[in-house]
Amino acid sequence: SQQGExxxxxxxxxxxxxxxxxxxxxxxxxxLQWYRQNSGRGLVHLILIRSNEREKHSGRxxxxxxxxxxxxxLLITASRAAxxxxxxxxxxxxxxxxxxxxxxxxxxVIP
Amino acid sequence: EAQVTQNPRYLITVTGKKLTVTCSxxxxxxxxxxxxxxxxxxxxxxxxxxxxxxxxxGDVPEGYKVSRKEKRNFPLILxxxxxxxxxxxxxxxxxxxxxxxxxxxxxxxxRLSVL
Numbered sequence: 001s002q003q004g005e006x007x008x009x010x011x012x013x014x015x016x017x018x019x020x021x022x023x024x025x026x027x028x029x030x031x032l033q034w035y036r037q038n039s040g041r042g043l044v045h046l047i048l049i050r051s052n053e054r055e056k057h058s059g060r061x062x063x064x065x066x067x068x069x070x071x072x073x074l075l076i077t078a079s080r081a082a083x084x085x086x087x088x089x090x091x092x093x094x095x096x097x098x099x100x101x102x103x104x105x106x107x108x109v110i111p
Numbered sequence: 112e113a114q115v116t117q118n119p120r121y122l123i124t125v126t127g128k129k130l131t132v133t134c135s136x137x138x139x140x141x142x143x144x145x146x147x148x149x150x151x152x153x154x155x156x157x158x159x160x161x162x163x164x165x166x167x168x169g170d171v172p173e174g175y176k177v178s179r180k181e182k183r184n185f186p187l188i189l190x191x192x193x194x195x196x197x198x199x200x201x202x203x204x205x206x207x208x209x210x211x212x213x214x215x216x217x218x219x220x221x222r223l224s225v226l
Contacts, residue, residue, distance in 0.1 A: 030213075031213055033213070033214070033215070035215075040199065040220070040222075041219065041220065042201060042217035042218055042219045042220055043154075043201065043203075043215070043217045044217070045214050045215060045216070048213060048214055088153060088154065090154075090215075092213060095207060095212065095213055096142075096161055096207065098156050098159055098167065098168075098169045098170065099144065099156055099159070099169075099215070100156070100170070101146075101153045101154040101155070101156075102153055103151060103152060103153040104153050
């Protein structure tokens with residue numbers, strides 16, 4: 001069962017621009033997480049947002065969560081070539097449940 | 112250094128030959144998990160474990176076995192591998208409490224080819 005769905009599937013921007021990726025999910029959640037993956041390597045955690053939170057920031061990253069629309073967005077500001085990677089959202093219904101990943105957004109930042 | 116270690120990193124095998132991929136973490140995390148990643152499908156969870164001797168099926172458990180006899184280790188067993196299990200596999204662990212609750216730490220991955 002696919003819980004998270006990212007949009008767009010692929011995104012290409014110029015260095016310095018902002019990148020926005022969206023994630024939609026189908027059932028209630030306890031938390032939603034964003035991860036980055038560089039070309040076939042292990043995933044790296046970016047931000048976790050819990051169901052009672054609406055927005056979180058970490059450096060150039062901003063994540064919002066709208067539980068009424070069952071959606072989240074990840075904003076990367078002032079993008080850099082090093083931000084080129086795939087980005088995945090993942091949800092958990094409870095803190096002790098399985099984790100469901102979306103298919104990911106492939107971001108290319110052109111120098 | 113805090114890490115999740117998977118072995119081997121690359122494995123080529125033949126249909127039906129039993130294999131085990133090991134996973135070990137040194138962060139005393141309760142939650143451990145196995146995923147497979149296939150092009151266009153993202154990561155799909157195979158099995159997860161909340162603690163020693165407690166395991167649960169993820170979304171794609173068929174053809175896999177796991178065990179959790181010790182907190183730090185969570186091996187993935189393919190009793191009779193088939194070509195459709197050719198994939199990139201990731202192990203991950205996370206704490207179930209504290210400030211880092213539910214944040215997953217991933218291993219480097221195991222690329223498996225079943226011929």
